[in-house]
Amino acid sequence: MTSEIIRIENLTYQYAHTDKPALVDINLSINKGEYLAIIGPCGAGKTTIALSLNGIVPHMTVGEMRGKVFVEGIDTTQSQVRDLAHIVGMVFDNPEYQLSQSTVLSEMAIGLENIGVPRDEMLVRIPEALQIVGLSGLEERSPLELSGGQQQRLAIAAALSMHPKVLVLDEPTSNLDPMGKEEVFSVAAQLNREKQMTVVIVEHEVEVIADYADRVVVLDQGQIVNSGNVNEIFTDIDSLDRVGIRPPQVTAIASGLEKRGYHFKDLPVTLDGADDTFSEWLKQDKVSA
Amino acid sequence: MSNIIECSNLSHVYPTGLPAIKAINLKVNSGEIVAILGQNGSGKTTLVKHFNGLLKPTSGKVSINGIDTAKQTVFNLSSHAGYVFQNPNHQLFSTSVLAELQFGPKNQGLTDDEIEVRVKETADFFQLHSIINEHPLRLSFPLRKIVAMASIYAMQPSIFILDEPTTGQDHGGAEKVRKFLRKLKDDEKTVILVTHDMPLVAEIADRVIAMWSSEIIRTANPREFFFDLKTMEKTKLQQPQATALSHRLQKKVLNDGITLTVQETINALEKVLN
Numbered sequence: 184m185t186s187e188i189i190r191i192e193n194l195t196y197q198y199a200h201t202d203k204p205a206l207v208d209i210n211l212s213i214n215k216g217e218y219l220a221i222i223g224p225c226g227a228g229k230t231t232i233a234l235s236l237n238g239i240v241p242h243m244t245v246g247e248m249r250g251k252v253f254v255e256g257i258d259t260t261q262s263q264v265r266d267l268a269h270i271v272g273m274v275f276d277n278p279e280y281q282l283s284q285s286t287v288l289s290e291m292a293i294g295l296e297n298i299g300v301p302r303d304e305m306l307v308r309i310p311e312a313l314q315i316v317g318l319s320g321l322e323e324r325s326p327l328e329l330s331g332g333q334q335q336r337l338a339i340a341a342a343l344s345m346h347p348k349v350l351v352l353d354e355p356t357s358n359l360d361p362m363g364k365e366e367v368f369s370v371a372a373q374l375n376r377e378k379q380m381t382v383v384i385v386e387h388e389v390e391v392i393a394d395y396a397d398r399v400v401v402l403d404q405g406q407i408v409n410s411g412n413v414n415e416i417f418t419d420i421d422s423l424d425r426v427g428i429r430p431p432q433v434t435a436i437a438s439g440l441e442k443r444g445y446h447f448k449d450l451p452v453t454l455d456g457a458d459d460t461f462s463e464w465l466k467q468d469k470v471s472a
Numbered sequence: 473m474s475n476i477i478e479c480s481n482l483s484h485v486y487p488t489g490l491p492a493i494k495a496i497n498l499k500v501n502s503g504e505i506v507a508i509l510g511q512n513g514s515g516k517t518t519l520v521k522h523f524n525g526l527l528k529p530t531s532g533k534v535s536i537n538g539i540d541t542a543k544q545t546v547f548n549l550s551s552h553a554g555y556v557f558q559n560p561n562h563q564l565f566s567t568s569v570l571a572e573l574q575f576g577p578k579n580q581g582l583t584d585d586e587i588e589v590r591v592k593e594t595a596d597f598f599q600l601h602s603i604i605n606e607h608p609l610r611l612s613f614p615l616r617k618i619v620a621m622a623s624i625y626a627m628q629p630s631i632f633i634l635d636e637p638t639t640g641q642d643h644g645g646a647e648k649v650r651k652f653l654r655k656l657k658d659d660e661k662t663v664i665l666v667t668h669d670m671p672l673v674a675e676i677a678d679r680v681i682a683m684w685s686s687e688i689i690r691t692a693n694p695r696e697f698f699f700d701l702k703t704m705e706k707t708k709l710q711q712p713q714a715t716a717l718s719h720r721l722q723k724k725v726l727n728d729g730i731t732l733t734v735q736e737t738i739n740a741l742e743k744v745l746n
Binding site: 223224225226330331357358359360361362363365387390427428429431432433435436439440443445454457458461462465 | 510511512513612613614639640641642643644645668670671708709710712713714716717720721734735737738741742744745
């Protein structure tokens, strides 16, 4: 049984002083517990979709919106960003934009204060959220002393303390080193798997998406041009190519061999999958040869 | 002269007392593409800022084209080594792409005719003609990064220092960066590439330098480096996926050593069958 948590209906959005809309007639339904990745070239509208999920678009941007976004049935245009924060937690690409306080603890407290969570409740939620992202013990540190990966995990913890049902991550690792990337992806995956958190991630690294996402939406010039599971999306190399996205390296390898006349039942999209596919394929081919 | 960059016992201690790099010994050959890898805070940027005089050694010595940087200004060194920042906003300040491209050559004292040739060549290569009169800050972030690269290219230094050139680029932008790197290789320029983009390193670098906690802990060609799982583990760096696949398959079927790129892996797998 799946049930819908977010529904976007005929959403068109145009920022003020621009000559064409950032999003054109978007229709998208996101299910509870789903891990959804949004991919597309720069300027495709990925961030605008992400920002529409907690009402930042249209409440805090200047532009014209048509269509509707419903979050747990609530029409975002009829609700405040503050109220939607209970449902949708947002993490941006640069954690420094989001961190403003002198200690990790006060960073965690400020968001909760803003939505009127009482002190006793804070003392439960803060340690809980820090523990999930692996930052327990760093409460008195300055956020600016943390590594990039830790800062981004703090931004995730701050979002989690609001007990959202959906976590939206907009290119959360683009400013991180490989270690930080790994930390952020594994925390998001763990939340999705163990706490059935709905995750919506905007991300460029296709290898990572192939490992984690249930579904991928491909955006180009403000429109959804493709949508499907990671196998459907990443093995359709011609469609990816049309919007200027490369497939995972293992998929490109299998596809390259197909172009040379070899055949695979399914193109692999992950390293584990490729290991199986190629091991099996090499064995069989040797036998038949 | 073959060593275009030479660091001997280079250390840099910031005014806070924090040592950012310790006892670096490094020689870079002219025409080499050297990738400097490591986690944030490992000292990569501090090291490369010594190559154009943005930082001076607090002990030890750095020579660029045989010139001791300690006695030189950034301005004097800029004709030797051009630095493309990770964030183009730290670099671009002119009011049009054209003015941005003209700025460096003008400061180098070139004649108007020479400047025009440089600007045209650069705009041709980077395909900037359609945006030549735009204000750089009105361009998208990825395009701004390309303009930042172009403005350094217009100065034709012998050394290019590129800090995270593919970060924030989509696939199309990353392809432009690759094309630029191949062009620099053809032109026999020396390139210092600071990056977390391992597939890029695997494709293009002649040599990899891995830093960890202010020191160089490994220098190797990319094939040796990405095969050295111990160093990869220690520096928390990852193999490109194509390399990881060939590494796994090697145990079973591939005997020719690991591959670095998609194309190499395709060739190696095909070879096993024939």
